[in-house]
Amino acid sequence: MDFTVSKIKIWSKSNTGSKRNSGFTLIELVITIIVLGVLSATAVPRFIDLKDDAKKETVENFHGTLRSTVRLLHMKSQIDNILGDDATIATDYGDYQFSRGYPKTRSEATTPTAYFIETFLELGVPVDVIQNNTTRTATYAEITVYEDNIYSRIGYGTGDLLNDTCYAEYQHTIETQVFSLKTDGC
Template sequence: MMQKQQGFTLIELVVVIIILGILAVTAAPKFINLQGDAYRSTLDGLKASLQGANTLVYSKSAIAGKEKAADDTVQVGATAADTVAIAFGYLQNDAASLEEALELDTTNDWTIAEGADLTAPTILYQTTSPYDDGTGANPAADCHLEYTPSQALGALPTYEVKGDDC
């Protein structure tokens, strides 16, 4: 008479553990991309901040009667030094205005690559993100925010988060 086997052999357990280990090493990083999610969430937060800042800038422009001007300035702070450039009441796409309105740290944390003119998008990205290769060449990685100012009276600015490669 043969005895019934009542459990797994040591070899079977070791093989299963090795297979699970291989799966964990290869599959888990594809599903757990915390750094990429953090960059993407930061860009979404920056987009919301820019939209909020533009709402306030438009309000200041309307109060000053400058919301119909294609190229003007409006004071957003307590002093005359707190001035931003506007196009049809909304922030223009120059680095100085965006830095002033959003209070961004462009020395350490953020980079603003201005659009060539008011019709070209300005690109904002974190200096440590995959978009920044350290050379300023702006690689093709999509991990940035594109802001294009208002192009006409009554038209809204556009905000586009490109975060596929974060």
């Protein structure tokens, strides 16, 4: 018990004997400013790149969603044994045209004509739509969807998205269906 009391007394004596100011010296401030400058010079560019990385990730997610959706719709056509060149299949989203068991990018089975991404990805109501007899471009905030008789693209940019090279694509022809991903322009 006495040991603890004497220890406290020693501590309090050494603490009261110090006459040092509690402020920072000029050298400490300069070193702190230099360290903060170096940290901000290396960290800020990483945070700026996060927007581009987020766009790439979003487009990659769209790519996966396109592939999964087509795979599920193809399985439905196989289960229903509807694998002809031009077949209309009743889906949860309405009638849609298929070729060889794969959904077309543009279905004329309904009026008005339905498009693949518009029908199956449930993006909501577009901000703007430009449509003619063969193509449709819809804008959803920063996301653009372009679709025609062969291509369904979704990504960041304008028009058919080819110049912006930040999109996921589903291409359907009579012979094949191809998925591609372009993220150079994200």
